[in-house]
Amino acid sequence: MTTNRRALLGAGLCMTAAFASRAGLGAMPAQTPVQVQGCEWPAASGELRQYACDWLPVAGALGDDGDDRAAASRDFGNIVQRPPRAVVKPASATDISSALRAAGRSGQKVAARGQGHSTYGRAMAEGGVVIDMSGLNAIHRIGADHIVVDAGATWERVLEATLAHGLTPPVLTNYLGLSVGGTIAVGGIGGSTSRHGMQTDHVLELDIVTGSGEPLTCSRGSNADLFDAARAGLAQCGLITRATLKLVRAPERVRRYQLFYQDLASLAVDQRRALQADRFDQLQGAILPDGKSGWRYQLEGALFYGKASPPDDNTVFASLSGNRETAVVTDLTYHDDALAFAKLEALLRSKGHWSNPHPWLFTFLPNVNAEQLADEILGRLSGEDIGQLGRVTFYPLRTRASGTPLVRWPEGGVAFCCNIVHMPASADPAQVDRLLANNRLIYDRVVDAGGVLYPVSALPMTPQDWEHHFGPAWPKLRQARRRYDPLGLLTPGYNLF
Ligand SMILES: Cc1cc2nc3c(=O)[nH]c(=O)nc-3n(C[C@H](O)[C@H](O)[C@H](O)COP(=O)(O)OP(=O)(O)OC[C@H]3O[C@@H](n4cnc5c(N)ncnc54)[C@H](O)[C@@H]3O)c2cc1C
Incomplete structure (x- = not known):
């Protein structure tokens, strides 16, 4: 932000503060819309017109040009678009404090935007202020x-x-x-x-x-x-x-094992066995589209090691029933392993799939009925829905390792992650609508069966849904x-x- 912009922000905020305390205003009442300096404001009285003028130097000073607002009205999900009135690019916590106080005086909604990788408008503030945290x-x-x-x-x-x-x-x-x-x-x-x-x-x-x-x-x-x-x-x-x-x-190196299975039940048996034996430092897995109507089942385990010799592959394979012939073993530095997703990102970008809509749905399934629920979920999806480069992640984890009060888990100490990672090859709006409706059906079924949402998902939620989601919290x-x-x-x- 330039010094001029910063000075303008300060001036704008002071003016807004002075006016707001004079007028004792909270949220602006809804009246006839009025155009002030090119912006439409939802009120027409002289006092509120003055109020809008007081706010505008703030909004106008802080990157409310078309590009910033266009970027802040979209996210990775590319499903909803909600343009803000202004985008604030703070250089300090004090800027954020000033912007929030000014927003409070005008009753404007505010959302922070990190990297915009939400999938359903969660970092948007329609007609309000987006605070771009990236700087x-x-x-x-x-x-x-x-x-x-x-x-x-x-x-x-x-x-x-x-x-x-x-x-x-x-x-x-x-x-x-x-x-x-x-x-x-x-x-x-x-x-x-x-x-x-x-x-x-x-x-x-x-x-x-x-x-x-x-x-x-x-x-x-x-x-x-x-x-x-x-x-x-x-x-x-x-x-x-x-x-x-x-x-x-940090570990120095990571040895990663991918094993493939004929069916979901065999995958889940091995995953549970690996979890119980604490076999891997990282345990994940996925169900991958295989042709038009089929699926492939994959376990992914990783072992960390340092200067000593690498883990013994035979010991790893001996403890699992997955197909050893087709198994893939990779050995990378910890750094390169952590950044491995960047290769997929580059591929998705090169094919244009990164910017297609992503109606992802991430839930945690109870351990007791995880396979049954996953089977039902797969029954509602085709390989085409998921996309050639998409997947349904499916793996168990111990929930007791987490003590964050607002992270919700199913009962039982072990839950299965089930993340429907749609990477469609097209941006067909009819397909998106269908998959969003599907998300709702799947969500309802999972919740009925004792599962919970991981709230990075693309589906409309009501306050009642959230109350149910957070439960005792x-x-x-x-x-x-x-x-x-x-x-x-x-x-x-x-x-x-
Ligand atoms: C390709 C991809 C891979 C992913 N992988 C994982 C994964 O491995 N594990 C996982 O947990 N999630 C994963 N996610 C989901 C991701 O964690 C969430 O969508 C996350 O919120 C996105 O972070 P962001 O910085 O892009 O946030 P944004 O989309 O910009 O914001 C997300 C939410 O956080 C709020 N927010 C942003 N910054 C702040 C702040 N400073 N203070 C308060 N609130 C703030 C926003 O208002 C919004 O509500 C993935 C998403 C994508 C697209």
């Missing part, structure tokens, strides 16, 4: 067991910085192009979750600007209610500006929302309240 990405400090980083940094940036010290976050997402704030808002699951929980379990401290614009630091020991509401709380109480994250020693989240975002400005895209 707030500094690494502040790396200690022997922690890193202090701005929330707009990607996990790739975090990993590059920590590996230089031989350290890593205990849990990395499969894709590292996501922002720290964006995954803390939802949970952050990865191959190591079974051992180490979610990324939210390794947050030591957060700097947050609440919905009221108040900057607060929180941790388990200080402002704990805000700390608990911010981790996996879908950004309903505040925007994360800085995070202190736990680090552990709902009253605390609602209380925190009332306390920290009393005007209800933040993150309308989830439709929680």
Whole structure:
């Protein structure tokens, strides 16, 4: 942001503050729309017209040009489009605080945007303000067991910085192009979750600007209610500006095993066996489209090792029933393994599939009926729906490793991840509508059977759905929302309240 823009922001905010305290305004009442300096405002009285003029220097100063607004009105899902009135590009937490206070005075909805990899408008604020966090990405400090980083940094940036010290976050997402704030808002699951929980379990401290614009630091020991509401709380109480994250020693190398199975039942038997025996450092798996109507079943396990000799493949294969002849073993540095998704990203981009709609649905299935539910889900899908490069991830994990209050799990200590990763070859709107309707049917069936949503999914949710989703954790989240975002400005895209 230029100095002029910054000065204009300051001036704009001061004017807005002065006017708002004079007028004692909260949300603007809905009246006849009025055009002010090219923007349409939903009110026509002289007082409100003045109010709109007071706000405009802020919005106009902060990157509300067409490109910024167009980018903020879309996301990776490419299903919904909700243009904001303005995009704010903060250079500090103070900018965010000022923007939230100004938004509060005009009753404008606000959403943070990390890297925009949501799939259903969760980082959008239609007619409101999007705060683009991507510029707030500094690494502040790396200690022997922690890193202090701005929330707009990607996990790739975090990993590059920590590996230089031989350290890593205990849990990395499969894709590292996501922002720290964006995954803390939802949970952050990865191959190591079974051992180490979610990324939210390794947050030591957060700097947050609440919905009221108040900057607060929180941790388990200080402002704990805000700390608990911010981790996996879908950004309903505040925007994360800085995070202190736990680090552990990074392994040097990763030996990865892919084994293939004839059917889902055999895959699940081996996955459970591997989980019970703690066979792998990372255990995942997937169901892949195979021709028009068939599926292939794949177990993926990874073992970490250091300077000592690599793990013995025979020992690994002896403990599993998957087809050894077709098994694939790869051996990479920890860094290259963590960044492996980037190759798929490049391929998807080169084929144009990265920008097609992605009606993904991620649920956690109960261990007791995981295969039955997965079978039913597959019965509702074709290989064409998933796409040649798509998959349904399917693997068990231990839920007790995670203690984040707002991360929801099925009962029983073990759950199966089931993520329908649609990578369609076309952008056909009729197909998207059908798959969204399908998502709802699948979601209802999974919830009825004791499963839960991982809230990175593409489906419309009502406040009642969310209340059911959060279950016993709902009253605390609602209380925190009332306390920290009393005007209800933040993150309308989830439709929680
Ligand atoms: C290719 C791909 C791979 C993925 N892999 C994984 C995976 O392995 N594991 C996993 O858990 N998830 C995965 N996801 C889902 C992903 O974690 C979520 O969609 C995540 O929210 C996206 O992060 P982002 O930075 O792009 O956030 P955005 O889409 O920009 O925002 C997501 C949500 O977080 C909020 N938010 C963003 N920044 C902040 C902030 N600083 N403070 C408060 N709220 C904020 C936004 O308002 C929005 O509600 C994947 C998604 C994609 C597209």
